[in-house]
Amino acid sequence: MHYFNVLIVDDEEDFLETIINRLKKRDIDATGSRSGEEALEVLKVKPFDVVVLDIKMPGGMDGIDVLKEIKKLYPLTEVILLTGHASVETSIDGMKLGAFDYLMKPIKLEELLKKIAQAIEKKDAQEQKVRSVQIKKLLRYW
Amino acid sequence: MKKRNCQTEKSVVYLDTECLIPYMKCAFKVSDSFVKTLLYKDLQRKMLIITLVVSFTPLIILGAMMYYQFALTLKDNTEEQIKYRAQARAEAVDLFLKERTAILSAMADTHIFSEIIREENLSSIFRVMNLRAGAFVDLGVIDIKGYHRAYVGPYDLKGLNYYDQPWFAEVMSKGVFLSDVYMGFRKQPHFIIAVRRHENKESWILRATIDPEILSDIVRSAQIGRTGDAYLINRDGIFQTHPRFTGKILSQSSLNTSQFGKRVTAVTLKNSQGRELLYAGSWLKNDKWLLIINQDPAEQMASLFAVRNVEFIIIFIGFIVIVITTIFTTRLAVGRIQQTDTRMQELNAQLVQSDKLAALGKMAAGVAHEINNPLAVIIQKTGWMEDLLAEEQFKKSRNLDEFKTSIKKIEEHVDRAKKVVQNMLGYARKMEPKLENVNINDTINQTISLLENYARINNIETQTRLCNNLPIIAGDQSQLQQVFLNLLTNAIDAIGKNGLIIVKSWRIVSRICISVTDNGVGIPPEKQKNVFDPFFTTKETGKGTGLGLWVSYSIIEKMEGTMRLESSIGKGSTFTIEVPILVPERK
Numbered sequence: 001m002h003y004f005n006v007l008i009v010d011d012e013e014d015f016l017e018t019i020i021n022r023l024k025k026r027d028i029d030a031t032g033s034r035s036g037e038e039a040l041e042v043l044k045v046k047p048f049d050v051v052v053l054d055i056k057m058p059g060g061m062d063g064i065d066v067l068k069e070i071k072k073l074y075p076l077t078e079v080i081l082l083t084g085h086a087s088v089e090t091s092i093d094g095m096k097l098g099a100f101d102y103l104m105k106p107i108k109l110e111e112l113l114k115k116i117a118q119a120i121e122k123k124d125a126q127e128q129k130v131r132s133v134q135i136k137k138l139l140r141y142w
Numbered sequence: 143m144k145k146r147n148c149q150t151e152k153s154v155v156y157l158d159t160e161c162l163i164p165y166m167k168c169a170f171k172v173s174d175s176f177v178k179t180l181l182y183k184d185l186q187r188k189m190l191i192i193t194l195v196v197s198f199t200p201l202i203i204l205g206a207m208m209y210y211q212f213a214l215t216l217k218d219n220t221e222e223q224i225k226y227r228a229q230a231r232a233e234a235v236d237l238f239l240k241e242r243t244a245i246l247s248a249m250a251d252t253h254i255f256s257e258i259i260r261e262e263n264l265s266s267i268f269r270v271m272n273l274r275a276g277a278f279v280d281l282g283v284i285d286i287k288g289y290h291r292a293y294v295g296p297y298d299l300k301g302l303n304y305y306d307q308p309w310f311a312e313v314m315s316k317g318v319f320l321s322d323v324y325m326g327f328r329k330q331p332h333f334i335i336a337v338r339r340h341e342n343k344e345s346w347i348l349r350a351t352i353d354p355e356i357l358s359d360i361v362r363s364a365q366i367g368r369t370g371d372a373y374l375i376n377r378d379g380i381f382q383t384h385p386r387f388t389g390k391i392l393s394q395s396s397l398n399t400s401q402f403g404k405r406v407t408a409v410t411l412k413n414s415q416g417r418e419l420l421y422a423g424s425w426l427k428n429d430k431w432l433l434i435i436n437q438d439p440a441e442q443m444a445s446l447f448a449v450r451n452v453e454f455i456i457i458f459i460g461f462i463v464i465v466i467t468t469i470f471t472t473r474l475a476v477g478r479i480q481q482t483d484t485r486m487q488e489l490n491a492q493l494v495q496s497d498k499l500a501a502l503g504k505m506a507a508g509v510a511h512e513i514n515n516p517l518a519v520i521i522q523k524t525g526w527m528e529d530l531l532a533e534e535q536f537k538k539s540r541n542l543d544e545f546k547t548s549i550k551k552i553e554e555h556v557d558r559a560k561k562v563v564q565n566m567l568g569y570a571r572k573m574e575p576k577l578e579n580v581n582i583n584d585t586i587n588q589t590i591s592l593l594e595n596y597a598r599i600n601n602i603e604t605q606t607r608l609c610n611n612l613p614i615i616a617g618d619q620s621q622l623q624q625v626f627l628n629l630l631t632n633a634i635d636a637i638g639k640n641g642l643i644i645v646k647s648w649r650i651v652s653r654i655c656i657s658v659t660d661n662g663v664g665i666p667p668e669k670q671k672n673v674f675d676p677f678f679t680t681k682e683t684g685k686g687t688g689l690g691l692w693v694s695y696s697i698i699e700k701m702e703g704t705m706r707l708e709s710s711i712g713k714g715s716t717f718t719i720e721v722p723i724l725v726p727e728r729k
Contacts, residue, residue, distance in 0.1 A: 012515055018522035025529050056511065084514040106518035106560055109525050 004049040004120050005029035009039040009066065010082065011057045022109055028116075036061030040069055047074065050119045052112070053099075054082045055090055064094055071098040076126060078119035082107070178483075182476050189472040197464050205457050209450055216446050217439070221408040224422040224435055229406045231364040231372060232424035232433040238277075238360055239428070242352060243318060243335050245275045250339040250348040258283050258348070259292040268294040277356040279332060284310075284347040295351065297328045313338050313347055320428055323354045323382045323392060331391045333357075333382070354391065358383035361433060369438040374431045375399065382431055388414055397421070399432055410439070491671070492704065506676070510563045517556050517563075524549045524556075579726045580617040582654055583608045586645055589626040593634065600639045604630075607646045612654055616726040621697045628690040629658040629717050635681055636662025636715060650720075653703075657718040664711040673707055 006028055010016045016032040023030035031048070033039035036057060043051075051070060055063035067079050081094045081102035091102035100119045103111060249267050257263050268281040280295020288305025304310045313319035313336040323333045336349040357374060361383050364372035374382035379395045389395055396414050401407075402423035413419050413436075421436045527549055536542060590604050597604055633643045637660050644659045665673060665680065672678045674695040679688035698705045703721035 012519060014519045015515070015522055018519070018526045022522065022526050022529055084511045084518065104564070105514045106521040106556060108521060 003029070004116075005031070005046075006116060007031050007033060007039060007042060007048040007051045009033045009036065009051060009057075009063075010054040011035060011059075012054075019109070019112075026113070035059050036063070036066035036069075039066060040073075043070065043074060043077075048077055049123055050078050050080065050100075050116050052080045052082060052116070054084070055094065055102075056084055064090065064097065067094055067097055067099055076123060076130075078123050080112075080115050080119060182480055185479070186472050186476045189475065190468055193468045193472065194465065197468070198461070201457060201460055201464075205453055209453060212449055213443075213446055216443070220420065220437070220439060221422070224420060224437055225406045225408050225424075227364050227366075228422035228424040228433055228435045231361060231435065232406075232426050234360055235357060235374070235431070235433060236427045238357070239320060239335070239426070241275055242277065242350070243320070243337065245271050246335055246348055246350050247318070247337045250337045255283070255285075255339070255341050255344065255346045258346075261292060261294070264292045265294045271350070277352050279351040279353050281351075282349045284336075284349055286314075286345050291346075299327060302327060309334070309336065310347075313349075314345065320430070322376045322380070322430065325392070354383055358391075362386070364433075364435050366435075366437060367441045369441055370436065372433070372435045374426075374433050376431055395434075397434065399423075402432060513559065513563050517560055520556050521553065524552050577616045577724075577726070578619055579614050580619045580622060581614055582612050582622070582647055582656065585619055585622050586626055586647065586656065589623050589630060590645065592627065593630050597634055597643070600634060600637070602634055602637055602639070602641050602643060604643045604645065607644065609648045612647060612649060613723055614726060615654065615721070616724040617701060617721070618697075625694040625697050625719070626656075626658075628694045629719075632690065632717075633658055633660035633662065633715075636660050636664075638662070649723075652723050653720050654723055655718060655720050657716055659714060659716040661714040664714055665707070665709040666711055670707055670709060674705070 006023060008016060008019055008023075008030060010019075010032075011034055013034065016034065020030045020032045031042060033042055037060065039051065039053075042048075053063045053066055053070075057063060061069075063081060067081070070077055070079055075098075078100040079094075079098070081091055081099045082105055083091055083102055084105040091099075094102060100122060101115055103115060249271060253263070253267065258267070264281060264283065268278065271281065272278050280293065280297065280299070282290050282295070282299060283292040284304055285291050288303045288307075288310055290300050290302045290304065293300040309319050309321050317338045319334075319336040321334045321336075323331050325331060331354055332351045333354055334349055334351050336347050338345050338347050361372045361374055365386055369387075371386040371388075373385040373395075375395050375397060376382055377399050379397050379399055381389055381391050381393055381395055384391050385395070397411075401409055401411070402421075402425070404425065406422065406424045408420060408422045410418055410420050417438065419436045420439045421434055423435075424433045425431070426433060527545070530536065531542065531545055531549075536545075539545070586606065586608065590606065594604075630643065630645075637643070641661050644657075646655075646657045646659070648655050669678075669680065674691050675688075676692040677688040678692075695705050698719055698721065701721050701724075703719060705717065705719050707715060707717055709715035
């Protein structure tokens with residue numbers, strides 16, 4: 001698998017720290033943000049392939065708000081939602097808004113990795129499509 | 143002073159309630175339904191009393207009014223009648239007297255003194271008079287000096303002088319005289335009619351005696367009833383005819399003639415025995431005699447009593463009918479109220495149950511969040527530890543395996559906790575039910591076949607009595623299946639070994655009902671209200687989560703249906719589901 005980077009957004013510091021350590025140990029370029037606002041700041045600086053987003057977060061923006069913002073600004077970035085209280089309805093709302101999938105806490109790292117891989121795959125396919133469209137465009141003007 | 147009074151009152155009230163509370167508590171504890179029954183009894187009694195009072199008051203007033211009016215009319219009528227009779231009789235007596243006077247006058251006018259004093263002439267006149275009019279006892283001629291010059295009759299009155307008799311002067315001056323009844327020379331009650339004749343400046347008198355018995359006969363025919371009487375009295379109240387009951391002819395009656403007015407009058411007086419009698423008096427034309435008819439009003443009242451009796455009977459029948467109807471209707475009304483009450487209670491119980499479940503669902507979601515986050519951290523931490531243990535430096539550690547086992551155990555138990563939470567949540571907040579075409583009977587059969595093996599092992603027979611023409615409804619098949627599965631599993635668990643499960647389905651208008659009946663151990667009454675609560679289970683620890691019925695209840699509730707339980711210990715339980723028929727949309 002090619003290189004990719006992941007942004008984890010969760011207000012639970014222990015969770016965030018550990019999961020980033022574990023991802024890094026698996027040579028995945030993972031960054032953590034402790035709030036939605038912070039995540040958007042980070043995204044401004046550097047694009048991410050996948051964002052793992054906790055739905056329920058204290059403070060101004062919750063997961064859904066952040067998701068909307070990300071999808072608006074970076075449509076090709078895939079978002080995986082994390083939910084602690086099985087609010088399936090919210091998760092479905094999130095998927096309607098363009099999230100790749102949702103996972104219910106607590107999760108095993110393996111599950112998360114699997115989902116991330118799927119997301120990357122989808123993103124790759126998406127990018128491939130975009131690229132081929134662009135190539136076609138280019139060829140047309142050739 | 144006022145203040146003090148107030149306080150005293152308050153303390154009394156306070157004491158009263160204080161005294162009542164333990165009693166009430168006790169009563170409610172002893173039997174709630176007993177108190178309810180008392181309340182209904184009281185309500186019924188009050189309704190009964192009010193209805194009866196309201197219906198009887200007008201009935202009784204009406205009855206009394208009618209009776210009074212009738213009595214009044216009857217009295218008027220009786221008075222009118224008796225007056226009429228008195229007048230008619232008086233006219234008859236008048237006519238009788240007028241006739242006698244007329245014939246006497248005619249005889250006097252057509253004969254001369256010298257002829258009439260001859261015995262044979264007088265007796266032939268007497269014969270003619272009795273032939274034409276009758277009732278004459280004797281006939282006599284009296285000359286101007288008062289000597290009885292000629293006489294025909296049974297007494298020897300010839301030669302008597304009447305000059306000093308008061309009537310002599312009167313007949314001389316007035317020409318006609320009608321006497322009261324008197325004894326006279328002959329010592330027999332009689333009365334006389336005398337007429338004067340002028341003949342050649344001389345006057346003579348023709349005098350006839352009339353038997354008062356005849357008058358009595360005429361008057362007596364006006365007597366009515368067993369107690370009625372009719373007689374004549376003169377101005378002084380002396381009987382001129384034989385009264386039927388009190389007194390004799392020529393004796394003094396108890397009546398005061400001045401009580402009677404000019405012509406015909408009716409008065410109510412007490413007679414000598416103290417009885418109230420109705421008297422009607424009619425003066426004769428000569429104004430000397432008063433014809434009296436009396437009558438016991440009670441006798442006339444007999445018809446009134448008859449009316450009264452009829453009225454009593456009608457009122458009595460009305461009374462009975464009203465009482466019966468009232469009892470019946472109040473029973474019905476109270477019964478209805480009782481039914482509604484019971485229904486309301488059931489509805490309330492259902493509402494409370496669903497409220498409770500909704501609140502629990504919300505709480506469960508909150509709790510889940512609070513538990514899942516720490517669990518997530520734990521899982522990551524143990525994962526991290528695993529990651530680290532995989533590093534070279536730990537590989538040689540003596541307790542590496544111990545660590546690994548411990549971590550596995552932690553993960554296992556986190557998994558367990560996760561499952562409990564997810565069960566709870568997943569059950570509570572299942573996805574909105576999908577709408578697909580569901581054949582209830584098929585779903586039941588499928589579910590039964592799922593459990594067939596399990597049931598057979600435990601020697602439990604499953605019978606189905608399914609309604610053949612249930613409509614296809616729109617619903618979530620897998621959810622319904624979960625409900626049936628829960629109920630059947632519970633039924634099997636309730637039986638244990640050797641038993642019978644009956645699954646029925648039927649239709650009530652726009653609802654489908656499904657019941658699952660087992661002949662298992664049953665659920666004690668005090669636990670019945672808890673069976674739909676989450677984590678409530680009667681199964682042994684570890685066997686049931688206590689979520690099955692809760693989830694089933696929520697699913698049915700989401701379908702806008704109801705689920706209820708009937709159970710008795712030792713006989714088994716029946717769970718009945720009612721769901722509305724939701725017609726699937728045509729595709």
